[in-house]
Amino acid sequence: METRGLDRLICEHAFFAGMSPDHCELIGGCARNIRFDKGAYLFREGDPANEFFLIRHGRVGLELIAPGRGPVRFLTLNPGEIAGVSWLVPPYRWLYDAQSLELTRAVAIDGGCLRQKAENDHDFGYEMMKRFMTMLVQRLHAAQLQILDVYGTHG
């Protein structure tokens, strides 16, 4: 029952919109419900990146420690978005912190479990890759804009 409930949550999540029920079930087999109180960390820089999170409610801030400046928040994530991509590629370690900015409810998905299922079922793997690539390209474009500092005096 618990797994079926997670399948539904996964299929209803914006990131997996249009995903087939079979594939949602595959993901659900690697998933668990989780909540983070305000101020709690989903993950910390340098820790093993074993999972990622489908944000259902709440908000998550991605942060880096900048020398001389302290923590700098460079992105906030809202319901319908994904926190964590470092589970996709070696060395599977987080490169930044992710902090819950308010009570956050999420579905945590085991990255190793999902990678194994993608290896065994390339159709599923390709479906996953398309979704993550879209998100990564969008975030890359956003990061390019941020790096350009368009609101600076040369903008």
Added chain:
Amino acid sequence: MRRSFKFSTSTVRMAELAAVPTVARVRSRRRETHDTWTLSIDAGEFAFQPGQFNMLYAFGIGEIPVSLSGDPVAAGPLVHTIRAVGDASRAITQLKVGDPVGLRGPFGTAWPVADSTGSDVLVIAGGLGLAPLRPAIYRLFAERERYGQVALLYGTRSPADILFRHEIERWRRRLDVSIEITVDHADLAWHGHVGVVTRLIDRAIFDPDHTVALVCGPEIMMRFAASALRTAGIAPECIYLSMERNMKCAIAQCGHCQFGPVLICRDGAVMRYDRLQPLLTAREL
């Protein structure tokens, strides 16, 4: 031949009048951010449309185009918000109460505020681009019942760079408009959104078939915003951008603000995206 001559004389006379600044006086100045000030200027009777600009002249230093940032309906001084980035803008921001400033205008096209009646309206501002949009925001908010959904999406560099902060705080108390702010980066004291302004478009509520979008900010930001609005289903003829170029005469005579076939001072600054789109991606203009 005679008719042509008469017309030409009239045109030259109008151009002469528009080319001569009147002397206005600074009534007040307020610091907005570390490099941006808002000046109120006494200029007598003066009518303008949201989105139009004036040429402000720091005597002996230089003249620059500055958008009007006050309410076009309100009586009283003209309001301009200026960022100190060059000699003329720095001199103008350093003017004291009572100092003279040369003024020509208003020039340029306007935001289609009245023409948006019945539509949802998305106002998307980046950085100092909030200033030229503020007259339109005043009018949209003042006549809120004329429009569908109204949303202001504002992106800027950091929390310290938020323009008109106290006014935005007042606007956010309204229940009939949606106001979202995002910054490119922030320390942990900031509780709002972090990320580029285009990410806010996904969160806004609007009917893409009946939405007018008013966009102002750095050109790169406007290109990305227009692209995101197109992806969201808004037609290019319903997207308006305010272009910025190096204007000198402001009366379509000198050609400094030429942008391909367009003179920004005459055909803009506010222009429809369907006209601008092929120009924005041109390598050299």
